[in-house]
Amino acid sequence: MFGNDPLTGRGAELTDIGRALGGDGKFSGAVIAGPAGVGKTRLAREVLARADAAGTRTKWVVGTESARPLPLGAFTGLIGDTGPNPMASVRNIVNSLVAQQQKDRVLVGVDDAHLLDGLSAHVVHLLAQSRGVRLVVTVRTGSSEPDAVTALWRDGLLTRLDLGPLSPSATHDLIEKSLDGPVDTRSAQRFWKLTGGNALFLRQLLKDQVAAERIRQVAGVWMWDENVAVSSSIGDVVGQQLGRLTPELALVVDTLSLCEPLQVDVLGELVNRADVAVAEQMHLITVERTDAGLFARLAHPLFGELRRATAGEMYLSTIRGRLSRRLAHDDRDMHRTVRRALLLLESDLEPDPELYLRSARFAMTLLDLELAERFSAAAAGCGVGEASSVQAMNMVLLGRGEQAEVVLRQLSEAGGGDQHQWATVRAANLIWMLGNPTEAWAILEGLAASDETPAELATRHAIEACVDAVSARCSVAAEKARAALASEDLPDFHAMMASVALVMALGAMGEVDDIGGVADRALARAATSFQASHMRFWFGSVHARACRLTGRIDDCVTSANLLADSAREVPGLAYANLAFLLGHAALVSGDLPRAAKLLHEALAGVEKHGVTTGLRPASCFALAETHAKLGEPEASMAALSEARQCVPVDYSFMHTGLSVATGWALAAGGALAEAVAAVQAGAVAAAERGQPTHELACLQAAVQWGDASGAPRARQLANSLDLPLANTIARHAESLSAGDGRGLLAVAGEYRESGDRATAADAAAQAAVAFSAGQEGKRGLYAAALAQELADECGGLCTPALRSPVVPVPFTGRQREIAELVAAGLSNRDIADRLVTSVRTVEGHVYRACRQVGAASRADLAAIMRAGPGRRP
Template sequence: MIGGEPLTGRDGELAVIRRAIGGNRSGVVIAGPAGVGKTWLAREALRCAATAGECTNWIVGTESARALPLGAFIGVLGNAMSDPLTNVRRVINSFVAQQRRRRVVLGIDDAHLLDGLSALVVHQLAQSGGVRLVVTLRTGGEEPDAVAALWKDRLLARLDLEPLSAPATHQMIEGIVGGPVDARSVTRFQKLTGGNALFLRQLVTDQVAAGRMRQVAGVWMWDGDVAVSPSLSDTVGRQMGQLSPRLALVVDTLSQCEPLSVDVLRDLVSRDDLESAESMGLINVERTSGGLMARLAHPLFGELRRASAGEMHLSLVRGQLAQRLGADPDADMQATVRRALLTLESDLEPAPELYLTSARHAMTLLDLDLADRFATAAARAGAPGADGVRAMNLLLLGRGEEAEAALREMTDRPDGHHWATVRAANLVWMLGRPVDASSVLVGLSALPETAAQVAERLAVEACVDAVSARCEIAVEKARSALASEALPDFHAMMAALAFIMATGARGDVGELGAVADEALKRATTSFQASHMRFWFGAVYGRACRLTGRIDEFVLTAEQLAQSARDVPGLAYANLALLLGNACLVRGHAAEAARLVHEALAGVQIHSITTGLKPASYFALAEAHAKLGQPDQAGDAVAAARSCVPPDFLFMQTALALADGWAMAAGGRLTEAVANVHEAARIARDRGQPTHELACIQAAAQWGDSSQVGRAHELAGALPLPLAAAVAAHAQALCDRDGEGLLTVSAQYRRIGDRAAAADAAAQAAIAFNEGQQRKRGLYAAAIASELADECGGLCTPALRTPAGLKLSGRQRDVVELVVAGLSNREIAEKLVMSVRTVEGHVYRACQRVGAQSRDELASIVRSGPGRPNG
């Protein structure tokens, strides 16, 4: 532990050091640039050695002691000084004497600063082979020959310490703040610090202290500007505060926009100043195919200057830079957005057309917050069309009330029909008011309409029908709208969303992939549709899950994640939910929970009230339930229930399934099954056969086979491998057929649902043992255990029931509640039975597994098939 904080992010390197100390060599040299954590690692290695009872010493090389013979070992010599060689021998003997009592581990920090005699002592100790050495060395400079000989003569192993990797950075940040950190914040810290452990520790500490980094929905997020403390300034580079005005201008210019062409920079600063900045290590210049490009030597240099330079000065710099960049054509959208932002934050006159163009570009690049700034500035400057772009952007931002106010005013214009349909879409998706949206659309249908206007209206009407669970009508309207070549990108996405939702619920997979591909193609190029790509991906993923196309969903999610770099703000929350659902359908519940927590943090920080919020809670409830965490699952269900719009009938199946999983995780299996049975009945009445199938599958995973007849009917009606698997699952459960359940496990695995496969294998293990087929039972239990481990550790009701424990009906409910920690009286009240009956069930269950108490019974049940008890 260094400075009271545990070592994180360097576990692999620490293991290498500990092996070097305990191996054939005399220790290790830890080499690397400043700030990568050499001292931190060396101290941790010595702490571990001291904990193991070894004698440790810490020696530091410094510039001031370098001028003195044996300066680093002055403390060892004390007052008894003599000729240099005698002093060297005395220092060596002092450590050898310690070695006679117990092993000595000596840490030498900053060995490149040792004087010659101190370096000789270290070299002689390494040659002696007794004392173990942990030596740190800064690369890029000169070190004494005796130090270089440590690894060149193979006396010590050499460990070249690289900057922290992204995973190590993530681990270190979480160690500092003491909790999960969202991936965007980690990426930002990694980019700013370059993996420098010293900079990272200081930067994280500063952001937390300044309130820029805070915990939201259980996740630490950094969404503000960089807080720069005096400590950070001292850590990164004191020369930042001592620059001449001309050198400061070089740094300030690059701090506002990098990288920059040297040709551009030379029009703003002198060549001599550029050369001086490069020689001082303030900037890096590299030759590229496009010529010489300059960037700051370290990203934090720009943050330090932005924090200390005056705003009037920086406004002037931005204006000069924007004008110079405007002299050349913009290379791409990013270049236009960059130039517009410099103009917006400068002392130049407003540029309305540039702002409006950049608002559209920022929407395409997924930065809706920046788009709102540009659109607002364009509207204030009188750019035609700016109000429409801003209203659309407000809708996509989830700021439904603001969008409603803006769109309501726009419906009286000549193009009011178009904006009325956008308003209806906002009422459906952002405000959860499909009935009000329907009223707007009915009013439009009573007016004369062109064919293009009809298509726009039908696209949004299809959304109203889809969320209202009128799937057949939604499909017809969406298909009609998509047939129009004049359909705007926004309306095309609306129609595609409705089509995917409705066809997924109906199990009609024929056109599913083609419609999804076309919609996602639009979403990569259109400012109206770009931000919807992750939202659409999640809806498509739900349809794929309902129809058993899990591999297709996972592939789509991966492709969408790769379609944009450094996804900002609200877009990242949608992406996190998409990736979380992709993990969940594969059975990786722990990773799913982590990602969905990040999505909910984004929901909270952006005050989102759209479907993203309840959808996140649905996924979170299922993930926690499959991890055997009933309290967290129940909390997620309660949160979901509080934010599902009452008229969103389409979400009711997902809510029922989330609730069922939470109940099952808490041992309330009878209630869980009854809950999804009712949801299945409703889905059947509404013409949502795949929703019904999902309910029957969940019940089967909890051990219920009562819907076997209906499962076979659905398998006959739906030409889907998933439907066949669910029917076979229910049948095998009904027949207590171990071989059949193993076959079902394989079917689920081919579909891609490892969690369901694990449950079926666990149920097979029980069926085999009931039939006295112990070897087959052990085999099935091993498969269940392997699948659960592949998923990162599942703890579902099926996996909690060990092979050999015969449970059914109320008996199983009682044991599940014992596992959940309820007393016999609490179980009796919950299940409406006498305490004596509960006691009887518990007693018989203990007898069957050889448990001596309720606690031992719970421990055995938790262990699951193929796992050791306890």
């Protein structure tokens, strides 16, 4: 897994070194300078390996502490015994290498030049002065290197390249190459944060997590949500001095390992202030001045992991208790309160149930539901009755529908003033977590038969609106949701439920005027609510879907990015919802590789947390479309198969998504007729349910696959809806039906302006075919080039429209269908069986299609279809 030692994130540095070695006479090579572990040696080795592969003769010299006392110690491997006259040996080495340079190019790598003895450094300096031999030299910054080494860049002999840590994206790439598979973004960020981008630390830490099985593959994605596993190797790499600390210095480091950053004044009350100063001088900690005073933190994040792994639990519990007592009056915000509560929970002090309960709510607001579960369980263990209600709400948000149902049933049947409210929460859990709106409706009907206060009526309407929304009763859902949101007494949880239902309904009906305002109010309320904070990303996905249905792609992307920026860290299930939201935004805007990565992360999160919400089918729908658009039929069909298994029977609002996903998966496999039939059936069903934008989505997909039969209906919808997207889709269908290249090109521009690059590419490709059929070759070439440009912007878009060859006479419908199936890899017998026709008929269509595009064979036809209009094989 780690044998290939991948070099990642150093492309710019390799280019700079290559330029310095290029022989323009300005430099004789490069010095790679940087702190320990950033990858200086690895980069230099890569430069020499590439030079060796290109035919350059290479030499590798290493400076070491053991060889430093010896004259020419670094070069003993080249010259053996230096003899009585070391200076003669210096001349021999230089002359030998320069002579070799006259025969062949010679590149000398000098590693750890700061450890060279004086004569060895003198040799390197003379070689650089000779301007013959090329050099790549590594130097550790902060060390005392010989003057001859310093002169290499000071005198302009070698260019100096200061090598910094790996960037977060380069760290992510390195991990994925090492593990040979995708890694979820949170895990990669955690590795980067702990290692600071130090390549040496990163490789060792990654090996430790794999060896301890702390990082595992879930649904094909590597995820690291466990505690850090540390080995003796990482201790040797990061800081050997940690194992030799005095008890006083150890206390400084261990205190910060449990709570950082910490004000120096506070730290000085818990440890000896003089020891804090010594720890800073030894680079165990860093102290920085801010407007709030001096703050101390560990010099490296891994110091804390190493110390916690080796210190005794009773010792750490005592330190946590002291910290908790000292921070008792520092609860200025939620983060500080949660931090103090966690210290107390893991200390040897008496519990504080009220603090635990308050911190459980704060942790929910801060999105850490697992921590909230610990706090609420601790409060319940202390006999706090209110803790059970917090636990129940937390279970709902965690997606643990079955567990929540047991607790919510008890709360809703226990009597008391909260019985009605808990019954509505139970109904919401049945709808969203257990996929059972029928039983939820029965509960709500029972409440409707009782005497309700105006506030209770509002809570019931909020949840009833959800049942109506998932059942595709859009106008009724919108009416009830608005009535609920008009109540000033509506709890935050119910307000979010009503907002979800309202945005779903408005998006389906194409009523865009209120969507933005509803979303802004809901998200503002959720930001400070323990009941609703965790739902903000789920709500964001509902809002994004409504934006897509109504053609507001930029709003979809902007909203997703703002939500991603709304929290410093997004743990657990919340990240799965956020990954879906960002993945969906990437899909609709045409960033397909990013969409695939994020959507797989969302699905892995669903798998890891074992939730039964609609997040799984929604992720599968989006993945089926993404892989289809990337020309990956097997992956698309696999996502569709999973989606079909997890769509709740009564979720009518998901049926359109299932129809479109089915169509894309079929289209990716070449079955265009079946794909069109799937979305045509979806359009009819959406019309019957009163979901005009859902119907439009189906008609648009059909047009993208070459079917313009829905043009009259698309025009009817455009005339009844005040949506620019509806008019664009109608014009798309009408232009395709008429073979109007100019109309299709104009439609491509409209899609592109709206942010939908993928559909714009399809329309441009269809314009290219139409122009070619109309003997407008130059316009056809322009449209084909535009289609390819958009396809490239999308990261390799490969749709049926882009696979249609640009020829003077386009394929007939049956020819194109058979050509698509050939490109998908089906044999003539397979095609005949699928189309219920004879093999001879298929062979005839394949023959005529080959002649039409100038293909010499069936394989050539498949290659032409896959290449598309802008790339001829």
